[in-house]
Amino acid sequence: MNFNDINFDTYFKNYPDAEGFFGKYGGSYIPPELQAAMNEITDAYYSISKSGKFISELRRIRKEFQGRPTPISYLERLSDKMGGNVQLYVKREDLNHTGAHKLNHCMGEALLAKYMGKKKVIAETGAGQHGVALATAAAYFGLECDIYMGAVDIKKQAPNVARMKILGAKVIEVTDGLQTLKEAVDAAFTAYCNEYKDAIYCIGSVVGPHPFPMMVRDFQSVVGIEAREQFLDMTGELPDAVVACVGGGSNAMGIFSGFLNDPVDIYGIEPLGRGEKLGDHAASLKYGSEGIMHGFNSIMLKDENGEPAPVYSVASGLDYPSSGPEHAFLHDLGRVKYDVVDDEDTINAFFELSRLEGIIPAIESSHAVAYGMKLAQKMDKGSVLINLSGRGDKDMDYIIEKYGIR
Numbered sequence: 001m002n003f004n005d006i007n008f009d010t011y012f013k014n015y016p017d018a019e020g021f022f023g024k025y026g027g028s029y030i031p032p033e034l035q036a037a038m039n040e041i042t043d044a045y046y047s048i049s050k051s052g053k054f055i056s057e058l059r060r061i062r063k064e065f066q067g068r069p070t071p072i073s074y075l076e077r078l079s080d081k082m083g084g085n086v087q088l089y090v091k092r093e094d095l096n097h098t099g100a101h102k103l104n105h106c107m108g109e110a111l112l113a114k115y116m117g118k119k120k121v122i123a124e125t126g127a128g129q130h131g132v133a134l135a136t137a138a139a140y141f142g143l144e145c146d147i148y149m150g151a152v153d154i155k156k157q158a159p160n161v162a163r164m165k166i167l168g169a170k171v172i173e174v175t176d177g178l179q180t181l182k183e184a185v186d187a188a189f190t191a192y193c194n195e196y197k198d199a200i201y202c203i204g205s206v207v208g209p210h211p212f213p214m215m216v217r218d219f220q221s222v223v224g225i226e227a228r229e230q231f232l233d234m235t236g237e238l239p240d241a242v243v244a245c246v247g248g249g250s251n252a253m254g255i256f257s258g259f260l261n262d263p264v265d266i267y268g269i270e271p272l273g274r275g276e277k278l279g280d281h282a283a284s285l286k287y288g289s290e291g292i293m294h295g296f297n298s299i300m301l302k303d304e305n306g307e308p309a310p311v312y313s314v315a316s317g318l319d320y321p322s323s324g325p326e327h328a329f330l331h332d333l334g335r336v337k338y339d340v341v342d343d344e345d346t347i348n349a350f351f352e353l354s355r356l357e358g359i360i361p362a363i364e365s366s367h368a369v370a371y372g373m374k375l376a377q378k379m380d381k382g383s384v385l386i387n388l389s390g391r392g393d394k395d396m397d398y399i400i401e402k403y404g405i406r
Helices: 032-048 052-066 076-081 103-116 129-141 151-156 158-166 181-195 212-235 250-256 325-333 343-357 363-378 393-403
Strands: 072-074 086-092 120-125 144-150 170-174 199-201 241-245 265-273 289-293 296-300 337-342 382-388
Touching (some): 032 181, 052 103, 072 212, 076 086, 076 343, 086 212, 086 363, 103 129, 103 212, 120 129, 120 181, 129 158, 144 151, 144 181, 151 158, 151 170, 158 170, 158 393, 170 181, 181 199, 212 250, 212 325, 241 250, 241 363, 250 265, 250 382, 265 325, 265 363, 296 325, 337 343, 343 363, 343 393, 363 382, 363 393
Parallel strands (some): 086 382, 120 144, 144 170, 265 337
Antiparallel strands (some): 072 086, 289 296
């Protein structure tokens, strides 16, 4: 099957299927007792998400609390530096309340938890943006909030740790394994198994067992819906290319969803890190193979025993050994091209965007900016829309300590 066999007019009605599969990817591979909790969430989401009251409340929150719609900015000086033939634009999710796209699904998940009568939300976080967003949502709705975070990421992302605590969340340090995002997910899942009657696990990306890949995508689709309308209004045409970084892949699925049925090239950018050697990157879609982890089937990086491999990225939000099942599906279909950017190009893009445009991007988003810059130099003409998924305030101490100020 390739993307020519897919009717993208009805894509979102058909994918995932009733069992949560995007082709062979997705599903729900979890213990029976936890499956009952997932079924409860699935039933509640299917019911509540069609409710006029739920939709109206979510729209009000987006407008009055989050500050949506976020704008698109034209990067004139960066475009000129790349040769001037290709025009670069960014969708400004850094201007969404809390500084990233994460609040789009966190407010939806917390609103769902409130409707279900849950008292607590549980989550993992890597870069801290999902943790901050969920802590914000919990404060907004009066819910308890436990955030699991690897010890390495806690050190790298001290500002976001402080923000979570100020917002009233309990930040639980995870010291197992590599002490990063995968271990944080492991710990959060374990906690949820013990508390699912009173809590809801708010997964931070389009990963995990059904219904989360679908649910997070649906909440994030506001990014793509806005971006398509805004770009047409600004330029009178669609962009030639859309670019987003991919770890688990929530920001990417958000903006991609607006353009899947259009004659637009779509690029998902993974972290090459220090190079192609296993353990030096987190580019699962480029170098991985089919495998199950954290309750879903996708494409993942494996060690010699077939277990999730150690991964690395300069961006804490991208150092995950798998990717969302819908990304694996779109990868196999060939509808989205998945490519890589290394640390050096990423940090260069971080400083270029900051200096030339007055926008300090998150390191995660800088991967997409770096690739957009490469496209601008390769293409003869046209336009590239980059999803600027978050702002770089959280990264500045780490950047200065490791790289200095260029």
